[in-house]
Amino acid sequence: MSELKQNSCDVLEAIARRHSVREFRPEPVSDETLLALLEAAHQAPSAMNHQPWEFVLVRRPETKAALARATSGRNAQVVQTAGASVVCLASLRQADALADRVEAQLRAGQAPPEREALVKRLREDETYRQMLVLPNTYIAVANLLLAATKFGLATLWMTGFDGEQVKAAVGAPAADYLFAGVVAVGHPAEGWQQPARNRRPLEEIYSFERFGEK
Numbered sequence: 716m717s718e719l720k721q722n723s724c725d726v727l728e729a730i731a732r733r734h735s736v737r738e739f740r741p742e743p744v745s746d747e748t749l750l751a752l753l754e755a756a757h758q759a760p761s762a763m764n765h766q767p768w769e770f771v772l773v774r775r776p777e778t779k780a781a782l783a784r785a786t787s788g789r790n791a792q793v794v795q796t797a798g799a800s801v802v803c804l805a806s807l808r809q810a811d812a813l814a815d816r817v818e819a820q821l822r823a824g825q826a827p828p829e830r831e832a833l834v835k836r837l838r839e840d841e842t843y844r845q846m847l848v849l850p851n852t853y854i855a856v857a858n859l860l861l862a863a864t865k866f867g868l869a870t871l872w873m874t875g876f877d878g879e880q881v882k883a884a885v886g887a888p889a890a891d892y893l894f895a896g897v898v899a900v901g902h903p904a905e906g907w908q909q910p911a912r913n914r915r916p917l918e919e920i921y922s923f924e925r926f927g928e929k
Contacts, residue, residue, distance in 0.1 A: 729864040734912070736869035737789055738904035743774065744798035748866060752801075752900065755862030759855035767809040767848035768855040769892070771802040771885040778884060782897060785880035790873050790897075797871075798901030801859065802885050805852040805893040810837050810844045845893060852895045859898060869903040872896050 749772050756768060773779060773794075782800060783791040794800045814837035820826035821834070836843045856872060863870045878894025881887075922928050 726861065729861045732909075733860055733864045733870070734909050735871050736899075736903045736907060737793060737871055738907055739793065739797040739869065739899065739901040740904055741796050742798050742902050744868070744900055748868070749799060749801075749900070751866065752859050752862045756855040756859040759851070759858045761851040761854070762847060763813055765809045765813040765847070765851070767806045768852045768895075769804045769806050771804070771887065773800040773802060773885065774798070781884035782876070782881060785884060786873070786876040788875075790875055793871055793873070793899045794897060796901075797899035799899075801898040801900060802881060802887075803852060803856050803895040803898060804882070804887055805845075805848040805895045806891065807844055807848060807893065808891050810847055814838050849893055849895060852893075856896060856898065863900055868900055869907075871899040873899065 753770055753772075756770065757766075759768070761767065773782060776795075779795045779800065782794045782802070786794070814834050817826060817830050817834050817837070821828070821830055837847075860870050860872060874896045876894065876897060879889060881894055881897065882889050882892060918929070
């Protein structure tokens with residue numbers, strides 16, 4: 716029998732129920748559950764389908780301690796007490812792989828000549844490369860957070876880390892990956908209560924047709 720336990724909620728309910736939890740019980744999270752979360756992350760859209768996300772699952776005390784040394788304050792406590800942490804990485808190698816794919820299409824006459832400019836940017840423009848892989852990885856992280864809610868798990872997405880230290884802690888090649896945060900995953904501490912969500916009024920965040928018009 717599968718140990719995955721899903722709550723009966725659709726995607727809009729999962730969005731509404733997702734909250735950042737900062738106090739966890741140190742109960743483990745199974746491989747099966749973690750892989751289900753990563754499968755949800757892996758279904759995210761990405762520009763030109765380059766899929767730059769990669770993840771390192773952290774559960775051993777010594778690796779948790781190494782992550783804790785890369786941050787401070789409550790984040791350090793969270794990564795050591797949550798059942799698991801997911802180190803989220805954006806792969807610059809996938810920008811290179813996309814350039815290879817477009818070049819092959821150009822040689823085969825399957826892409827217009829103006830695509831040569833894209834290949835040049837993918838190869839040489841470091842700012843463009845970073846702005847390509849990071850936002851697409853964040854979309855995958857959002858999928859992971861919502862899937863955890865579906866399975867009745869609590870999460871906290873944290874970015875206040877020294878990214879280079881994090882990459883060193885999990886053995887990620889520093890030059891090939893960008894740090895995209897750490898997601899703590901587990902069971903909320905006893906007595907934790909979901910606080911009221913504080914969001915700007917909806918009418919403040921949208922316009923129709925032209926900025927500022929309702």
